[in-house]
Amino acid sequence: MSSRPHDPGSIALRVDQLSKCFHLYAHPKDRLKQAIVPPLRRLLGAQAGNYYSEFWALRNVSFELARGETIGIVGRNGSGKSTLLQIICGTLFPTTGQVETYGRVAALLELGSGFNPAFTGRDNIYLNAALLGLTQEETEARYDAIVDFAGIGDFIDQPVKNYSSGMVVRLGFAVQAQIDPDILVVDEALAVGDAKFQAKCFDRLRALKEAGTSIILVTHSSEQIVTHCSKALLLDGGEVLEIGEPRKVVNRYLDVLFGRERLISLDTLPEPRRESSAGDDPELPVSCAEDVFATHPNHNPHEYRWGDGTAQILDFHMVADGEEYPVVVRSGAKIRLTVSVLFMRRLIRPILGVTLKTKEGVTVYGANSETLHVDAFREMGEEDSVAVVEIEFSCALAGGDYFISLGIATRHGEEVVPHDRRYDCIHLIVGPEARFTGLADLGLKLQARKVMHESIA
Numbered sequence: 001m002s003s004r005p006h007d008p009g010s011i012a013l014r015v016d017q018l019s020k021c022f023h024l025y026a027h028p029k030d031r032l033k034q035a036i037v038p039p040l041r042r043l044l045g046a047q048a049g050n051y052y053s054e055f056w057a058l059r060n061v062s063f064e065l066a067r068g069e070t071i072g073i074v075g076r077n078g079s080g081k082s083t084l085l086q087i088i089c090g091t092l093f094p095t096t097g098q099v100e101t102y103g104r105v106a107a108l109l110e111l112g113s114g115f116n117p118a119f120t121g122r123d124n125i126y127l128n129a130a131l132l133g134l135t136q137e138e139t140e141a142r143y144d145a146i147v148d149f150a151g152i153g154d155f156i157d158q159p160v161k162n163y164s165s166g167m168v169v170r171l172g173f174a175v176q177a178q179i180d181p182d183i184l185v186v187d188e189a190l191a192v193g194d195a196k197f198q199a200k201c202f203d204r205l206r207a208l209k210e211a212g213t214s215i216i217l218v219t220h221s222s223e224q225i226v227t228h229c230s231k232a233l234l235l236d237g238g239e240v241l242e243i244g245e246p247r248k249v250v251n252r253y254l255d256v257l258f259g260r261e262r263l264i265s266l267d268t269l270p271e272p273r274r275e276s277s278a279g280d281d282p283e284l285p286v287s288c289a290e291d292v293f294a295t296h297p298n299h300n301p302h303e304y305r306w307g308d309g310t311a312q313i314l315d316f317h318m319v320a321d322g323e324e325y326p327v328v329v330r331s332g333a334k335i336r337l338t339v340s341v342l343f344m345r346r347l348i349r350p351i352l353g354v355t356l357k358t359k360e361g362v363t364v365y366g367a368n369s370e371t372l373h374v375d376a377f378r379e380m381g382e383e384d385s386v387a388v389v390e391i392e393f394s395c396a397l398a399g400g401d402y403f404i405s406l407g408i409a410t411r412h413g414e415e416v417v418p419h420d421r422r423y424d425c426i427h428l429i430v431g432p433e434a435r436f437t438g439l440a441d442l443g444l445k446l447q448a449r450k451v452m453h454e455s456i457a
């Protein structure tokens with residue numbers, strides 16, 4: 001681990017081939033044996049065995065972070081996120097590999113990290129700031145801003161042990177974020193604060209980023225990753241599974257969380273059998289025999305598709321205000337989507353899901369045939385049959401780009417088995433709309449009436 005005051009160009013952090021091995025002891029006494037026996041045996045020239053088993057929490061992790069860049073780190077519980085952060089912050093040593101940081105590193109790692117519970121909030125501010133390398137004068141200059149940001153009122157003169165967990169996080173974030181660090185590490189701690197405080201923290205993170213601070217954000221929230229990060233890294237079993245564009249990494253993370261991992265990719269999905277008993281019905285706007293999904297204008301060529309292929313979403317037809325496959329949709333238009341699903345094998349109680357997201361990946365709406373209690377769809381799934389599904393919704397959205405995802409899955413107990421997931425497969429462009437601001441049209445009604453002075457009297 002090395003920390004340098006000047007950055008070579010624009011790099012704030014370089015993690016190179018980082019690995020961390022923990023020694024696990026089956027019994028506490030094995031730790032003592034390990035400290036004594038192997039060194040003795042080696043001294044006597046004998047072969048020395050070990051009393052522990054090795055556990056690699058991180059393996060060959062490499063990435064770089066530029067100045068002003070925000071990286072989101074995601075992964076299941078136990079995937080190695082905290083271990084990585086601790087090594088970056090210098091509180092844990094790597095087994096092999098290197099971390100180079102350029103400038104002052106501040107970290108909000110866990111509740112109250114760095115706080116002495118017996119001291120008051122005020123004392124802890126000075127203590128923490130000193131640990132982060134600030135002089136007494138520098139801390140005094142920032143003191144009011146820190147207290148103001150934390151917003152914990154008179155509690156600032158109480159010992160930290162009397163604080164609620166939310167108050168500890170507030171003070172912790174206030175100190176770390178007001179000292180203008182070069183690298184700020186935020187580990188899930190923000191999840192403890194209330195929504196208003198979280199919004200305030202993200203405003204502060206935005207200001208820091210603009211001033212050149214690089215941020216490492218560990219969170220289980222996919223939305224935070226796509227909204228706040230310029231890139232993301234997915235850890236699984238201590239290894240980097242994916243790094244790059246946040247939306248892509250988050251999609252992969254969702255696979256890992258909900259889908260047992262990607263089973264069959266788009267390129268290797270088995271060809272639908274053309275002799276499907278359903279055949280093609282000229283009365284239907286969608287094909288029931290061939291996968292022609294990608295031939296339509298609204299198809300997104302960058303869709304992310306995976307599943308085990310035992311059911312396949314073959315085709316879609318979209319109409320908005322009577323126009324087929326519209327280039328631009330009017331805000332408020334009625335959209336009708338017809339989708340065909342081919343069951344290659346018998347599936348019990350299939351579920352069809354629909355999600356609509358902004359281009360940044362924020363979910364606007366999501367529902368499926370189970371949550372909507374569409375009993376008719378539960379009965380589908382006979383081998384070689386095709387289900388044709390009609391979906392209708394009102395496009396009450398602000399102008400902009402949106403993506404629709406479709407998915408077909410079944411449930412085996414708690415586990416969801418994905419058969420064909422087509423993330424972001426349909427691109428929807430909503431035309432500009434001046435009636436409202438924000439994301440969705442809630443149909444707000446505003447009425448006014450004039451009340452004359454006489455009628456008040």
Ligand SMILES: Nc1ncnc2c1ncn2[C@@H]1O[C@H](COP(=O)(O)OP(=O)(O)OP(=O)(O)O)[C@@H](O)[C@H]1O
Nearest residue numbers: 022023055057075076077078079080081082083084
């Ligand atoms: N000191 C330790 N000794 C032994 N094993 C450890 C130690 N610290 C962490 N581990 C193990 O290393 C793995 C990675 O742990 P880590 O806390 O980094 O995961 P994480 O991704 O942060 O998980 P979470 O999302 O639950 O916080 C886990 O299997 C954990 O049990």
